[in-house]
Amino acid sequence: MNKYAYYPGCSIKGSAKQYEESLFSVCNTLGIELEELPDWNCCGATMYVSVDEKISFALSSRNLVMAEETGMDLMAPCSACYVVLKKTQDYIQKYPEIRASVDKALTAADLVYRGTVRVRHPLEIFINDVGIEKIKSSAKQKLDALKIACYYGCQIVRPFQEFDHPCYPESMDNIFRTLGAQTVDWAFKTRCCGGSLTGTIEEVGLRLNYILIKEAQRKGANCIVTICPLCQFNLEAYQHKILKKYRDFSEMPVLYFTQIMGLGFGIAPEKLGVKRSIISPNKIIEKLTVPKGQDETQIPVSS
Amino acid sequence: MHIKREVKYQSDLSPDFTEWITSVPGGEHIKECIQCGTCSGICPMSIYMDVTPRRLMAMTNAGFEKEVLSSFTIWLCASCYSCAVNCPKEIKITDVMYALKRRAIEENIQPHPKFTIPILARAFFDTVKKYGRISESMLVVKLALKSGITMLLGMAPLGLKLMRTGRMAYTQDKIKNRKQIKKMFNALEAKA
Numbered sequence: 001m002n003k004y005a006y007y008p009g010c011s012i013k014g015s016a017k018q019y020e021e022s023l024f025s026v027c028n029t030l031g032i033e034l035e036e037l038p039d040w041n042c043c044g045a046t047m048y049v050s051v052d053e054k055i056s057f058a059l060s061s062r063n064l065v066m067a068e069e070t071g072m073d074l075m076a077p078c079s080a081c082y083v084v085l086k087k088t089q090d091y092i093q094k095y096p097e098i099r100a101s102v103d104k105a106l107t108a109a110d111l112v113y114r115g116t117v118r119v120r121h122p123l124e125i126f127i128n129d130v131g132i133e134k135i136k137s138s139a140k141q142k143l144d145a146l147k148i149a150c151y152y153g154c155q156i157v158r159p160f161q162e163f164d165h166p167c168y169p170e171s172m173d174n175i176f177r178t179l180g181a182q183t184v185d186w187a188f189k190t191r192c193c194g195g196s197l198t199g200t201i202e203e204v205g206l207r208l209n210y211i212l213i214k215e216a217q218r219k220g221a222n223c224i225v226t227i228c229p230l231c232q233f234n235l236e237a238y239q240h241k242i243l244k245k246y247r248d249f250s251e252m253p254v255l256y257f258t259q260i261m262g263l264g265f266g267i268a269p270e271k272l273g274v275k276r277s278i279i280s281p282n283k284i285i286e287k288l289t290v291p292k293g294q295d296e297t298q299i300p301v302s303s
Numbered sequence: 304m305h306i307k308r309e310v311k312y313q314s315d316l317s318p319d320f321t322e323w324i325t326s327v328p329g330g331e332h333i334k335e336c337i338q339c340g341t342c343s344g345i346c347p348m349s350i351y352m353d354v355t356p357r358r359l360m361a362m363t364n365a366g367f368e369k370e371v372l373s374s375f376t377i378w379l380c381a382s383c384y385s386c387a388v389n390c391p392k393e394i395k396i397t398d399v400m401y402a403l404k405r406r407a408i409e410e411n412i413q414p415h416p417k418f419t420i421p422i423l424a425r426a427f428f429d430t431v432k433k434y435g436r437i438s439e440s441m442l443v444v445k446l447a448l449k450s451g452i453t454m455l456l457g458m459a460p461l462g463l464k465l466m467r468t469g470r471m472a473y474t475q476d477k478i479k480n481r482k483q484i485k486k487m488f489n490a491l492e493a494k495a
Contacts, residue, residue: 010437010439010476013472014439014440015471017469017470018470039478041435041436041484042435042437044427046381047424047428048428050404050405050408050421051424051427051428052405052428053401055487055491055492059484062483083384091328095328101491104491105487105490109490111483154381154382158383158385159384159387166388167385190383191383192385194348197379200419200423201351204351207351241461275468276469278464
């Protein structure tokens with residue numbers, strides 16, 4: 001049994017509940033145990049480093065210290081949390097002045113940072129610790145009706161990680177192909193969704209997401225799958241607004257990679273938070289739930 | 304006769320500004336910028352910017368302090384790091400953008416008086432300072448109260464959808480040990 005300290009982040013407790021639900025279900029199937037950090041604080045995302053750099057690194061290091069105390073690796077499923085934690089570790093090591101201010105803040109709070117904890121994203125854990133073989137052997141439901149546009153977003157693959165290519169990653173594609181799904185080859189895997197800009201400069205945000213969804217559709221995908229709460233939210237929740245603005249647009253479901261893995265493992269959609277979708281994925285999921293024994297040719301596969 | 308001069312003399316620029324940016328973590332290599340344009344080419348935001356990233360690097364290097372700090376560009380950067388991982392001179396452009404945002408907030412310079420991003424950053428910061436965590440829906444309400452009620456009304460259909468799917472938080476999430484966070488803030492803020 002693999003056990004990890006778990007840093008959910010604010011989004012997962014709010015608009016990304018289905019990510020946590022499906023993550024827990026998938027981890028359960030794969031024999032991964034998660035222990036939530038007892039009193040974690042917000043990572044700061046892109047926001048507090050825009051106001052105060054020292055405080056942003058100090059607050060982020062508080063989470064690292066708590067994770068270190070558990071002695072386990074730290075799983076951070078949100079890309080923003082992941083990149084902030086990784087960056088904090090990197091910068092504490094590289095810049096003595098950042099180390100000094102972090103230490104000053106931590107000392108005031110009776111905490112000590114040693115720099116021993118490993119920050120990890122579930123995608124990387126599934127690939128490296130669980131392994132593709134185990135994922136394959138856990139598969140119960142063939143996903144061949146799915147044509148997935150894997151959307152990695154920006155922050156998970158850049159610039160503080162080593163597990164995949166920073167512009168053209170493939171790890172998620174590999175998992176889904178192992179589970180029998182098709183993945184489309186597209187150039188926008190890591191093209192930014194706009195992050196918080198969708199909430200602040202809506203026009204730009206809507207256009208960025210319009211471009212992403214449009215391209216996924218052009219490549220023949222029937223769903224987009226993400227690994228980050230903000231990407232999922234931007235891509236899914238603003239589709240009604242995009243629809244109003246761009247006449248040639250049509251809706252498309254946007255799911256989390258853990259939801260798709262869960263479906264492949266034969267986990268019931270209710271346990272994967274599928275009903276929390278704003279754009280219902282039922283149409284594509286129904287294609288999967290063909291009763292056993294039925295002729296395989298009857299499963300409609302989009303060409 | 305007075306000729307209106309468009310080109311700035313070197314004496315109109317701020318050499319201190321250039322010095323400052325090279326002292327910021329991530330900005331060390333900015334003077335090595337070769338103006339290749341990789342950043343502008345790869346940036347998904349550059350077509351929405353008033354100044355492209357390449358040009359902004361040149362302006363920062365030359366000391367165009369006011370023009371740089373009042374550009375929309377620094378706020379349109381969504382921190383996707385694609386410039387930073389592709390820059391041949393390893394300039395951490397994303398960190399430079401962050402530093403410029405901080406400086407603009409410090410100096411109270413905005414590209415437009417009704418611009419909401421610095422307000423959001425501030426609201427986010429203050430919420431974490433107080434509670435240690437963010438609740439997205441609370442943050443949106445806070446932002447709307449500061450930037451106008453029409454924005455809140457515009458968000459209503461989405462809000463309803465989030466409520467229906469159980470993705471809306473109705474309370475402000477808090478950490479238990481808020482004292483600890485306060486101590487950390489105090490330690491860093493009391494340096495002056």
